[in-house]
Amino acid sequence: MPTTNKKKQKKGRDTAVQGTNDSSVVSKVSAAAQGYFQDVFLQHFVCKVARRAPLINRGYYVRWRAVDHCVRRFLHITENCPKRQILSLGAGFDSVYFRLHAAEALDRAVVFEVDFPDVSRRKAALINSNNTLREMLDPHLPSLTGPVFVSSGQYRLLGVDVREESQVEEALGAAGLDWAAPTLILSEVVLTYMETQWSDAVIRWASKHLPQSLFVMYEQIHPHDPFGRIMQDHFLKLNSTLHALQLYPDTAAQRRRFLGKGWEQCVCLDMNDFYLGLVSEEERRRVESLEPFDEYEEWHQKCSHYFILTASQGSLMAQVLLEPVPVSPVSSFCPSWSSTALSVQTVPVCMEGLGMASTLVSPGQVLLTGGSSRGGRGPVSWILLRGQEGWRSVGVEPSVDLGVRLYHTATSLPGGGIVVYGGRSSPLNPTRGLFRVMLDPGGPPDPPDSEDRETVKLNVEQVVCTGDPPPPRWRHTATAVSCKGKDFLFVFGGKNESEAVLGDGYFLCLNKQHWTEVPVEGAAPEARHSHSTCSYQGGVVVFGGLDRRGVPLGDTAVLRPTDRGFSWERIEVQPPPVPRYSHSAHVIGEKLVVVGGVWLHSDGVPGVVMINLTTRSSVEFSLDTTSVPWPLMLHSFCSELTDSEEPELLLIGGGGNCFSFGTHFNPQPVTVDLRPVLG
Known part of the structure; x- marks a missing residue:
């Protein structure tokens, strides 16, 4: 009985893995339909x-682009x-043969595809029932027996479980694979679905039997x-466990894996490095x-959680390896980690949202204010109140609708009063x-004795400003500054529907x-969005963001008041902080x-970086999230430095639409204890 159950479980897992093919081809x-790449044959499957x-279109584009780069x-x-040949393992409904055949790129080449018999049978039926696909096969060759479902002069489709080494070897030999010919082996998110002993065996088998070959693999990394x-949980729910992640969690481990399984050389890049380093601007x-696009x-x-790998056997194939990226945005910076980890604790208040704005x-x-949550986007406002029994949330009734807005600013x-701008x-x-908003002078209510929902009235007034306003924007910053006895709102950076990034600064x-125009001396920081600005000595300090190329920035600049207006000054920090964006920032002294x-960067996720503006030094602190029972994603979130006896950060909202893995929200606020770094 146990053996029967194991067989049923294995069959169920195999069926689930086959289902990933159907989702992937869609x-x-x-x-392809949106123009990311040209492939008119996929639609027939x-x-x-x-x-x-x-976001999903971009993700599949960079996957297609990386594999196509290696094939070309x-x-x-x-x-x-x-003679040369392409061997695609777990090929699914890939169209590489038809695409290359149409481009007349298969001179003296044969494409072999191997997948589960059920998948290959379905693919063969689709090919045989479609005139466009069927006409691209050689009709004069006799059909081969056994597991060969399609046999043509330059294309062989085999139905064999890749894990069955002897069967694969026998079937490929019968189908005409030349073991000595230069061979490209393709594996796109295939081996990781196998238990690691089987995927390792496939890698070792290929290096043993194909002495002049190139192995190309696209898979996931960074499981922890x-x-x-969230990525792992998604595949677990699909009954398609990602096995390789545990033993091979990063690009370095994958490279060691191939070199230890008989391959002579190996290059492994995550997809950020591939996209920014090997795809032209x-x-x-x-x-x-x-x-x-705004994700x-x-x-x-x-x-950062997918990679493209090339491993080679033979002197000829060494020329096909991926080029190492000359200046990698990942490897050019190394976090200066402190041994101290900052404690994170959850706050027992139900509060979630992406793209909200907060102010103390x-x-x-x-x-x-604003943002989006599981209930969708809406002009929702809340107040978090701290009393003797901790934090609680209170609904807000605005006198004027603030409208639906994400990635806006709320500035005290x-x-x-508070100014709400942009989004x-x-x-x-x-x-x-x-808009200028004020809380009802009556103040927040006391905690209710019943289940009645407590609310606070918010007086909202749309401000009609004179002068030349900034172009509309979001992902900008808006900070209170002062100069020569006058107070200004300084709006800097951001993006809008027509500009990928804005670099201008405006004073209200x-x-x-x-x-109004205010004289500003010195070179302004480069254009950016999703950065941070904080009030500092009458001016502002700017950090990070995304630049015009979509690459994170790690620079620090200060806008200082002068006798005439303001002046920009760049702060050279050592060691340089790792570039980042979609963060928050606060000045304490x-x-x-x-x-x-x-x-x-491949080393962990950002925690807290402390930049001393006097000594111009920086230290990175990781966050101890062991007490947080969900994956804490700190982007598209808000943070406030609460005014209490103990220096503490309150982090609210955040999360994201995790590719095709579903939307994740941090369901509760958390606090970060800053005493270890400010004491």
Whole structure:
């Protein structure tokens, strides 16, 4: 009986893995339909074309681009060889043969595809029932028996379990594979679904039997950070466990894996390095202009959790290896980690949202506006109140609808009140208007004795400003500054529907409600969005963000008041902080405390970097999240430095749409104890 159950479980897992092929080909068709790459044959393998989200289209584009890059290099290097072949393991409904055949790129080449018999049988039926595909086969060759479902002059489709080494070897030999010919082996998210002993055996088998070959693999890495945990949970729910992640959690481990299994050379890049290092800037601009897009955090995290690997056997194949990236945004920075980890504790309040704005109204009072949550986007405002029994949330009733807005700013003003500015409802619709809000003078209510919902009234007034206003924007910053006895709101950076990044700065004179020009000396920091600014000595300190190329920044600059206006000064920090964006920041004395965000570095996730603005030094602190029962994702979140006896950060909201793995929200606020670094 136990043996029977094991067989049933194995069959169930195999069926689930086969199901990933169906989902993958639909996503590939979507990306091709939107112009990310050219492939008119994929559509013949789906019943209906479905449009995926831009984030998924980009993800499948970079996968397609990486594999195609390796295929093209292989065909170029072997163009003078009398024979060459492509062996695709777990090929699914891939269309590489038809695409290359149509491009007349298969001169003296044969494509072999191996997959589960059920998958190959379905693919063969689709090919035979479709005139376009069937006409690209050689009809004069006799059909081979056994597990060969399609046999043509340059294409053989085999139905064999890749784990069955002897069967694969026998079937390939019978189908005409030349073991001595230059061979490209493709494996796109295939081996990781096998138990590691089997995937290791496949890698070792290929190095043993194909002496002149190149192995190309695309798979996942980094299972232990928040994104990696969500990624693993997704595949577990699909009954498709990612086995290889445990023994081979990063690119270095994957490289050691291949070198230890008989391969002579190996290069492994995560997809951020591939996209930024081996895809031309012109091609990146083309791709990034195809659809409205504002999921940068999820895009970079997805790319950091997948890799493309090439391993070679034989002197000829060494020429086909991926080129090492000359200047990697990952490897050029190394976190200066402290041995101290900062404690993170959950706050027992139900509060979630992405793209919200927060501001500290008074000690123990935090106003939150906008954002999106599981209930969708809406003009929702909340107040978090701190009492003797801890934090609680209170609903807000605004006198004027603030509208739907994400990635906006809420800035406390020196004379009281809060300015809400900018944001968007979608990547094509910036939210216009500037609002001044005040809490009801009556103050927040006492905790209710019943289940009645407590609310606070919010007085909202749309401010009509004179002068030339900034272009609409989101992912910007808005900070209170002062110069020559006057208070200003300084708006810097951001992006909008027509500009991928903005580098301008605007001053709103608060007492006159007038957008005015103020003399600013020195070179301004480069254009950016998703950065941070903090009030500092009458001016602002700017840190991080994403630049025009979509690469994180790690620079620090200060806008200082002068006799004439303001002046920019760049602060050279040593060691340089690892570039990041979508973080938050606070100034405490002469220290800039930068929290969370997204970086492209492979070593962990951002915690807190402490930058001393006087000594111009920095230290990275990791976060101890062992008491947080969910994956804590610190981007698209808010943070406030609460005014209490103990220095403490309150982090609210955050999370993201994790590629095709579902949307994740931090369900409760958390606190970070800063005493170890400020004491």
